[in-house]
Amino acid sequence: MKAYSPxxxxxxxxxxxxxxxxxxxxxxxxxxxxxxIQKMLLRRRLTGSPAATAHxxxxxxxxxxxxxxxxxxxxxxxxxxxxxxxxxxVASERGVRVSVPTMHRAxxxxxxxxxxx
Numbered sequence: 001m002k003a004y005s006p007x008x009x010x011x012x013x014x015x016x017x018x019x020x021x022x023x024x025x026x027x028x029x030x031x032x033x034x035x036x037i038q039k040m041l042l043r044r045r046l047t048g049s050p051a052a053t054a055h056x057x058x059x060x061x062x063x064x065x066x067x068x069x070x071x072x073x074x075x076x077x078x079x080x081x082x083x084x085x086x087x088x089x090v091a092s093e094r095g096v097r098v099s100v101p102t103m104h105r106a107x108x109x110x111x112x113x114x115x116x117x
Contacts (some may be wrong), residue, residue, distance in 0.1 A: 010051075012030055067096065067106075068110060070093060071086060071106050074090070084100055086107075087100060
């Protein structure tokens with residue numbers, strides 16, 4: 001879900017500071033949830049800004065650059081390996097167990113074909 005605009009957060013924070021209405025009434029007026037207003041005010045107390053923080057990017061992948069290089073080398077050397085066999089080879093050489101869907105994404109990221117004839 002997309003974050004609310006910093007302008008909206010500032011308007012809600014200002015309205016809360018002025019005490020013009022209760023938080024429930026402000027939630028109805030600005031068409032946001034009461035929980036959003038409570039979290040936004042907490043964020044302002046902790047960080048000094050009511051605006052949403054930037055997305056941190058999520059979890060890192062199990063295969064880093066050297067892992068992707070290993071996958072590319074394995075495919076070049078043995079182009080008939082299945083994704084499951086690639087997973088086993090990576091586990092034996094790097095000690096990192098990855099699932100078949102993870103290997104599929106790695107092969108796709110490398111723009112290599114995994115189709116076998």
